Amino acid sequence: MSIEVNNESGHDVDEAEFAALARFVLDAMHVHPQTELSIMLVGTDVMTDLHVKWMDEPGPTDVLSFPMDELRPGREGEPTPAGLLGDVVLCPEVAAQQARAAGHSTAEELLLLTTHGILHLLGYDHVEPEEEKEMFALQRRLLLTFLAGR
Template identity: 35%
Template sequence: MNIDLVDETNEIKNDQLKLINEVLEFTAQQESVEEEAEVSVTFVKDEDIRQINRDYRDKDYATDVISFALEEQGEGELEVVGDDLPIHLGDIIISIDRAKEQAHEYGHSLDREFAFLAVHGFLHLLGFDHDSEEDEKKMFEKQETILQKFGLKRYET
């Protein structure tokens, strides 16, 4: 899978970028995602994700992660077809400010929180959601299983 990692904050360490790349590759394997698939992950500050959340979701607050699935066809949109086109799953945007706060709040490492948010966003791109209690339970169990199999325990500091 082709993963484009963009750090707009200049605060993410190389080993953290490597971890995100590895956990997303692992998740893609677990979910049988095609090897040609593409995804981008962008790290931003709270003010940037707040603006994105406001502009695209009509929610005027900073959130931890937002995903934009590109393979979903919206109402009135034309389907783009072609055998030679790679599958672009979409974009994941992660707030490093929220990630730092949540890592502290949950008592685990920032690396683990980044991995959690990346997997969470990636599962959204694959069609998982948490709009209902049942869907939320299913999605959170799946992401926790993936992180455990990958070797990132919940309360590691």
């Protein structure tokens, strides 16, 4: 799996941990091992620009996902075709605010947002209540399993 992590945010993060989490999530979702994924961490100015341009929403947000080949989860023994999954863009400053409100670390919030972003790239959404329930349960299970194995 090709997972590229670029930190342009100025915040100190463990890039290897983001790559390990992404690899874990993609393996769990039976994504082909030759699939490519990019994770970027950016400042609030960049995230604000992206949020306005792509979502037509003001201000920065925590995570944005930009799918490329519209890959979907595979099944045991039947992985997705190889391809370019897309980009997950994170904003550590927004994540830090959310982490404080939730009572956990910024690092944990960023890992949660990374999992969330990858699931969006795989076609999950949370517009409808049933979709939200499914996506958030899967996101929680994946992240807790990854963290338990650290």
